[in-house]
Amino acid sequence: MHITQHRLIEAVQIPTPNFDDRPDTSDISLIVVHCISLPPGEFGNGCIGQLFCNRLDPDGHPYFKEIHQLTVSSHLVISRTGEINQFVPFDKRAWHAGQSCYEGRERCNDFSIGIELEGTETVAYTEAQYQQLSDITKVLLDTYPALSTERIAGHSDIAPGRKTDPGESFDWQKFYCLLGK
Template identity: 60%
Template structure:
């Protein structure tokens, strides 16, 4: 499927699960960084509704012992890419998703203010799937085309904007594989 971003900054023809954990950007035209993350809930397990529940404030603390630690977090990302390549969008791209936390890129703090956050269903140590790389490359190409301040040089991992605090997308993420596919 080819992605298209509509006038409301949502992807057409993908599942939408609107998150309350977002707000307006101070400058909606200041979209100049793409941040790659990973997430799995419970940790190391894939599938299920838990990521969507976390990003919408509906995670049951009794659903898994780990959920007791995180169920009250107010976090979101713009999109999630599942293991099979399915893309789910939670926040329109012109809004500020709450994905980066305390962060800095190129001397500028508060990366949520100027970034788009993409979560990959995965862990730091397990390989990502070919379907995820394909979906991520297709999504990245459409984002680069739509938001002119984004560039290949302004794509990074959460671990690089929050060093010592975050480790994702981790050593399992193949940056060369991902970025080589962007030159198409």
């Protein structure tokens, strides 16, 4: 895998308006692992991209009426099949963490890269997702010097009590083994 101009070459680039400038582009120092499925528990229908690009049809599903006006994004989404979509370049601030704190530092969006896995907290992630996530993490670690394997967190770690993803179904040990840690 390769990163050029803060974009993962192997990813499908899908621009979103839901980002802004980081306060300090040299301070990319945390990777946050998330999960998402839209509607909840359904996969492979393009709804995540629609949400991140502000095109989610509120009449497409009853749940969408609650969320269609959210302005959210992440840097990357890894589908169940391992396809990678990039919505925000890594040097920009994606809107994935919300109210958050890591090691006493608030506003994690300012200094983190958000990676969404298509999934739920209770359904096992796929081998393709683990492989892509580990390969992406390795290239991020090689590209951004403030990142390290010690600075990878789940959304639940930075927003405890508010978020539960990536959930009990995410095998951290497997992920770290793939990283060689």
